[in-house]
Amino acid sequence: MKPAFSVVVFTTVAGAAQGLVATLALASxxxxPLSPGFLGSSLLVAIVMLLVGLGASFGHLGRPERAWRAAMMWRTSWLSREVIVLPAFIALVALWWWMLRQGPVAAWLPLAALLLAALLWYCTAMIYACLRFIQEWAQPLTPVNFALIGLSSGLVLASALAAFANEQALLSVSGPAALVLTLAAGAARLLSLRRNAALVPRSTLQTATGIRAPKLVQKSMGMSAGAFNTREFFHGVSRAALRQVKWGFMLFAFVVPALLLLWALATPSPMAFALALVAQTPGLIAERWFFFAQARHPQNLYYQVVS
Incomplete structure (x- = not known):
């Protein structure tokens, strides 16, 4: 598949914001003991990130002014459910931030934020996991990876914020948790990569074209110029480049941040947590790009493979 950069940004940024909110909710x-100033500023960071992700998602729409219609199919569409849950999550986090400025916050607010964050991860992941004809996505590890990567990035961000704000009570918990979740996310992602590498495609050139001849060789894509199918369903990157992206994101999204977190836990320095966050960000973007690029749409057998 051809990765849409707007969706890559949305899933990466919003996922980290969900992880940050989940961390703050669990801590609450x-x-x-979190200072109201730190909690409020951290929630504000999460709100801004969610709004950035929401704004980026509009870049994937052909007619953004009709985006509201996406919620109409909520009974059957995971995309519609995501469209409903995301604004509800943003509104709830904004309410939590506003209530914090008024005084004590009811316990149901962080609990509801935690549940909505988990629901949003599930809805987003199921948009892809429910597509049975794309074998790379149709697996139980897809929602697991969305949740673990979001928690990992959110914990790293929360730890960096806590380190600079000297919130030692949170940092003493979020720091080790960030290391554990980063390693767990890396292990789960490696499992999905190994599973996808062993896949046997269900579709063949015969099923793609409807021609049942035992020996079938494609000589032409059937058109003299590019079309929507040839542009939007294939990334156009070589297999060697894909391998480089794969090992690059495994290194920068999981291995390097884990090493930096070990250093941060050994020597309590805010800079170490900041470096872990800086290293992880491009790795997560590359990971999400690869998630889309690795998916092999069956139509590419007809439109993309040329002998």
């Missing part, structure tokens, strides 16, 4: 429910 656990009774960790």
């Amino acid at each position: 429910l656990a009774g960790l």
Whole structure:
């Protein structure tokens, strides 16, 4: 598939914001002493990130003014459910931030934020996991990876913010948790990569063209110029480049941040957490790009393979 940069940005930025909100919600429910100023500013960071992700998602629409119609199929469409849950999540986080400025916050607010964050991860992941004809996505590890990567990036961000704000109560928990979740996210992503590498395509050139001849060789794509199918369903990158992106994101999204987090835990320096965040960000963008690029749409057998 051809990765849409707007969707790559949306899923990466919004996922990290969900992880940040989930971290703050768990800390609040656990009774960790968080200063109202730090909690409010962190929630504001999450709101801005969610709005940036929401704005980026509009770049994938042909007619953005009709985006509201996407919510009409909520009974059957995971995309419609995501369209409903995302604004609800943003509104709830904004309400939490506003209530924090008014005084004590009811316990149901962080709990509801935690549940909506989990629901949003699931809705976003199921948009792709429900597509049975794309084998790379149709697997239980797809929602697991969305959630673990979001939690990992959110915990790294929360730890960096806590380190610079000297919120030691949160940092003493979020720092080790960020390391554990980063390693867990890397392990789960590696499992999905190994599973996808062993896939046997269900479609063949015969099923793609409807021609049942035992020996079938494609000589032409059937057109003299490019079309929507040839532009939007294939990334046009070589296999060697894909391998480089794969090992690059495994290194920068998981291995390097884990090493930097080990350093940060050994020597409590805000700079170490900041470096972990800086290293992880391009790795996560590359990971999400690869997630879309690796998916092999069956139509490419007809439109993209030329002998």
